[in-house]
Amino acid sequence: MPARLRRLNVSSRTSALDAVVYGVDIQSGDVRGTAPSYALAVYDGDGFERDVVSYRKLRRLIDDEEPAIVATDNAYELAEDKDDLVRFLGALPDPTRLVQVTGADRPEPLSRVADRHDVPYAKDPMSEAEAAARLAAQNVGQVVTAFTDRTRLKVSRGRSTGSGGWSEDRYTRRIHGAVRKRSREVQSALEDAGLAYDREVTEKYGGFSRAIFEVEARPDDIPVSRERSGDVRVEIDRVRRDGIEFRPLAKRRDHVLVGVDPGTTTAVAILDLDGEVLDVLSTRTADTADVVEWIVERGRPLVVAADVTPMPEAVEQVRRSFDAAGWTPPSDLPIDEKQHRTREHAYDNDHERDAMAAALEAYDDHADQFRRVDRKVPPGVDTGAVLADVLDGESVETALAARADDDGNDDSATEPDNEPSPEQRRIRDLERQVGRLQDHVEELEATADRKDARVEELEAELDEARRQERREARERREVSRLERQVSRLEGELEAERDRADDLAAKVERMKALWKLDHSNFSDVEAEKDGLVPVKPVEEFTVAAIEAADESYGLSEDDVVYLRDAGGAGRSTAERLVDVTPRVVLKNGGLSDVADEILFEHETPVGPAAEVAMQEVDELAVAREDDVEAVIEDWHERAAVRRKQRTAETIDRIISEHRADRDRAGAGDGD
Numbered sequence: 001m002p003a004r005l006r007r008l009n010v011s012s013r014t015s016a017l018d019a020v021v022y023g024v025d026i027q028s029g030d031v032r033g034t035a036p037s038y039a040l041a042v043y044d045g046d047g048f049e050r051d052v053v054s055y056r057k058l059r060r061l062i063d064d065e066e067p068a069i070v071a072t073d074n075a076y077e078l079a080e081d082k083d084d085l086v087r088f089l090g091a092l093p094d095p096t097r098l099v100q101v102t103g104a105d106r107p108e109p110l111s112r113v114a115d116r117h118d119v120p121y122a123k124d125p126m127s128e129a130e131a132a133a134r135l136a137a138q139n140v141g142q143v144v145t146a147f148t149d150r151t152r153l154k155v156s157r158g159r160s161t162g163s164g165g166w167s168e169d170r171y172t173r174r175i176h177g178a179v180r181k182r183s184r185e186v187q188s189a190l191e192d193a194g195l196a197y198d199r200e201v202t203e204k205y206g207g208f209s210r211a212i213f214e215v216e217a218r219p220d221d222i223p224v225s226r227e228r229s230g231d232v233r234v235e236i237d238r239v240r241r242d243g244i245e246f247r248p249l250a251k252r253r254d255h256v257l258v259g260v261d262p263g264t265t266t267a268v269a270i271l272d273l274d275g276e277v278l279d280v281l282s283t284r285t286a287d288t289a290d291v292v293e294w295i296v297e298r299g300r301p302l303v304v305a306a307d308v309t310p311m312p313e314a315v316e317q318v319r320r321s322f323d324a325a326g327w328t329p330p331s332d333l334p335i336d337e338k339q340h341r342t343r344e345h346a347y348d349n350d351h352e353r354d355a356m357a358a359a360l361e362a363y364d365d366h367a368d369q370f371r372r373v374d375r376k377v378p379p380g381v382d383t384g385a386v387l388a389d390v391l392d393g394e395s396v397e398t399a400l401a402a403r404a405d406d407d408g409n410d411d412s413a414t415e416p417d418n419e420p421s422p423e424q425r426r427i428r429d430l431e432r433q434v435g436r437l438q439d440h441v442e443e444l445e446a447t448a449d450r451k452d453a454r455v456e457e458l459e460a461e462l463d464e465a466r467r468q469e470r471r472e473a474r475e476r477r478e479v480s481r482l483e484r485q486v487s488r489l490e491g492e493l494e495a496e497r498d499r500a501d502d503l504a505a506k507v508e509r510m511k512a513l514w515k516l517d518h519s520n521f522s523d524v525e526a527e528k529d530g531l532v533p534v535k536p537v538e539e540f541t542v543a544a545i546e547a548a549d550e551s552y553g554l555s556e557d558d559v560v561y562l563r564d565a566g567g568a569g570r571s572t573a574e575r576l577v578d579v580t581p582r583v584v585l586k587n588g589g590l591s592d593v594a595d596e597i598l599f600e601h602e603t604p605v606g607p608a609a610e611v612a613m614q615e616v617d618e619l620a621v622a623r624e625d626d627v628e629a630v631i632e633d634w635h636e637r638a639a640v641r642r643k644q645r646t647a648e649t650i651d652r653i654i655s656e657h658r659a660d661r662d663r664a665g666a667g668d669g670d
Contacts, residue, residue, distance in 0.1 A: 019068035019095075020044050022061075023133025025125040026077045027052050036077075039125035042067075043133035050126055059091070066093040069249075071136035073102045073110040073128060075144045082244060086146045090238070094220040097249075101132050101141035104246035113140065142246035147238040151219050155183040156210035158233040173206030178231040180207030186234070189223045190215060214239065242440055255384025256299030257366075258324070259359030260306060262314035266291060267351035270298050273370055273384065275363045277345050280352045288314065292321045302388055305362035307333045307354045325391040327362040366391075376400070506551065532627050534585070534613055534620040536561045540568035540594070542575050549579075552619065556580040559627055561608055561620060565590050573597040583631050585611055585622075599638065606630030 021043045029036035038058050042049040053061065062070060072078065075098060079085035089098060102108050110128055114121035119134045121127060135141060157179055161172040183201065190197050196216040202209045215222055219236050227234045256278065259269040267282040268291055279298055286294070295301060295318070304319035305327040306312060311319070319326045338357035347353045370387060376396050377383045389399035535554060538544045540562050548554055558581050565586035568576075573594035576584065584598065585608040598605050610633075611626040 020065065021069045021071055021133045021137050022067045023129035023131070023136070024058065024070060024072045024078070025129040025132065027125045031055065031077060032080045039129040041126060041129040041133050043130070043137060045137065048130055048133070050130075052126075062096060063091075063093060066095050068095065069097050069099050069136045071099045071101050071132040071141065073100070073132055074107065075100045085144070085244060086240070089144065089146045094218055098144040099136045099141040099249050100144055100246065101135040104142045136249065139249050141249045143249050145245050145247060146241055146243070148241055149216070149218055150239040151215045151217060151222055152237050152239055153186065153213040153215055153222065153224060154210060154235045154237075155179055155186055155208075155213075156233050156235070158228055158231050169205075172204075175231045176204045176207035176209060178207070179209065179211065182232045182234065183208055183211035186211070186213065186224050193221075193223050195222065243443075254299050255302045255387060257303045257305065257359050257363055258295055258301045258318070259355040259357070259362065260291075260304060260315045260318055261351050261354040261358065262312050263351065265349070265351045266314070267349070267355040268295065269352065269356040269359045270295070271359045271363055272299075273302075273387070275360065275367065277356060277359075280347060280356060282349055282352050288317050288321075292318060295322070300384065300388075302384065302391055303327050303362050303366065305358040307338065307358040307361070327358075327365065329358075329361060333357055333361065372396075530624045531621045532559055532624045534559045534561045534611075534622045536563060536615070536620055539564040540566065540572055540576075540586075540590075542572050545572070545575050545579075554579045554581075557582040559622065560584050561613070562586040562588075564588055565594075567591065568594040570594075570597060577601045577603055583627060583634070585613075585630065599641070602638075604631045604634040604638075606634050 023041035023043060025039045027037045027039045036055055037052055038055065040051045040053050040058060040061070042051075070078075070092070075085060078098075079088045092098065100107060102110055102113050110131060111121050111123075113119075113135060114131045117135060117138060117140055119131050119138075121131045157175050159175065161175055187197075187199065190213065198214045199211060201211040219238060222236065224234065224236070226236050255273060257271040257273070259271075261267040265282055265284050266286060267280070269280050270278040272278055281291075281294055283290075301319075301322045301324040303326070304315060304322065304324045306315045307329065309328045309331055311326055311328050316326070333354075338353055341360050342353050342356050345356055347356055369390070373387055373390055373396055374383050377386050377400065381400065386396065386399045390396055535548060535552060535558050537548045537560060545554070554560065556579070558579065560576070560579070560581045560583070562584060566588045568591055570593050574597060577597060581603060583604040583606060585606060587608050590598070590605065595605070607630075610630055611622045613620045613622045
């Protein structure tokens with residue numbers, strides 16, 4: 001964010017709750033043994049969402065939602081040991097911090113911390129998770145960290161250069177060239193973003209085999225992302241600390257000097273106790289409360305200054321808000337003096353210049369006093385707090401004594417003659433540092449021994465795992481073969497089942513037909529007495545007759561129903577005659593050929609419309625009386641037809657006889 005925009009952004013919130021806070025407490029199980037579950041209280045400043053989740057789901061929620069804080073009363077409820085805790089911290093999203101609300105290395109009971117900060121507390125996991133979230137939202141607790149704000153960015157080969165082959169040199173040169181090109185792109189991106197970095201490259205044939213950048217920024221601030229594509233791989237990792245560290249969640253706000261220029265445009269300048277300008281604000285929209293909040297986020301004012309005399313009421317309100325000392329010049333500061341005093345500092349308008357000039361002039365007026373107090377304040381005592389008492393009218397000795405009483409160490413404040421010299425302080429600090437480093441070396445050596453032993457165990461496990469993998473591979477191949485065979489057999493079984501179902505349906509249909517064909521209807525309901533089965537044929541073709549025969553069988557004395565009787569030829573009629581049906585019921589007219597063949601074979605034919613039929617699935621039933629009526633009607637028509645044929649035959653014979661006689665008489669006359 002540009003500096004100017006950053007200065008104009010007056011936040012409306014001073015607590016840690018800039019986003020969602022997760023309060024977490026173990027519900028059941030143990031992270032070192034059985035799978036644990038966690039009470040999760042999600043706090044957004046207004047209310048809670050509660051749930052009980054597994055460790056895996058908790059990690060997934062943190063990755064997806066990226067809460068500002070994960071708060072707990074004990075960080076080791078989330079990790080088995082220090083190494084596991086480091087891995088947990090490394091896997092957290094960059095914006096998320098792990099906070100132990102009960103303190104650092106020697107945590108207090110959560111109940112005591114909650115009581116001290118007036119946070120509701122009860123002795124159950126969900127209530128403890130809620131208390132942890134509330135405490136973290138109030139900036140209570142220690143941030144657990146294992147990483148610095150530096151990031152290691154590594155550009156390296158994405159694949160092996162291989163060995164052998166006529167084109168190996170060209171292939172290797174291409175890969176190393178790609179690494180060099182990508183590392184230069186990364187370097188350019190870091191420089192464009194204004195990030196400080198150290199670079200270390202390993203040159204190889206044709207370019208670089210790798211390039212390592214250590215950047216003074218967190219991963220989210222780096223304009224490069226992880227990637228692995230083709231010849232190049234980019235890895236990004238935060239630089240680890242020597243161990244686990246705890247830092248206060250609330251940033252310690254140092255004592256500062258403040259210059260204020262009120263008016264339509266309000267300007268504020270912040271200086272540290274060395275006279276360095278820390279930040280400048282100018283705004284037309286912020287009221288006194290917003291200005292005070294902006295200052296609170298940047299420090300604790302010792303002095304609030306104006307560039308005119310007397311101090312304007314708006315500046316006085318700011319001063320009273322912090323109970324700070326006020327400063328005004330003997331007379332209004334001239335413009336040329338303000339321009340001269342701020343010549344080495346950047347500002348965007350005259351209002352910022354006036355506020356900055358007031359703060360700088362106040363610093364000049366108190367600089368000697370600040371230096372005298374700083375020389376008298378022993379190590380470990382807050383110089384700013386002593387200065388605040390001195391500016392309030394107390395002596396340095398009185399202020400130091402008060403600090404010593406508060407810390408339970410009166411001697412350090414009341415006996416300034418016994419305070420150590422700067423050299424002694426330096427020696428003491430170095431001795432402490434050496435002690436810490438020696439402890440760290442011993443810890444590292446012990447860790448190295450454990451890791452060596454662990455490496456041997458892992459190598460043995462790896463050999464066993466490889467043997468097991470080979471066995472499992474053989475088993476997987478055999479299982480795959482058997483699965484394919486089972487799949488084939490299941491397909492065949494399914495086909496056979498379908499065929500069996502079809503045959504069973506056909507058997508049921510045949511049983512129904514058999515009952516109708518062979519029963520004396522003693523087992524048929526009363527209302528079905530006098531019925532006869534009818535076997536439909538879709539059309540008068542050989543194929544349709546064969547299909548009906550295959551489906552439910554066509555036999556002698558069957559009643560056959562032709563749904564469409566038209567178009568049949570000699571062979572079709574002869575095929576139907578072979579069945580020897582009792583009667584043929586038809587829809588539509590028969591062809592002359594078919595009609596003749598059926599008549600010649602004494603096969604009764606009648607219109608289906610004269611028979612009341614009821615179809616059941618593929619079959620049908622008709623009343624016996626209707627069928628008999630059709631048959632009788634056909635016989636009557638057949639008798640008439642035979643008489644007509646006989647008469648026609650006699651007429652033909654007589655005609656032929658007369659013709660023969662006439663021809664014979666004509667021959668005699670000749």
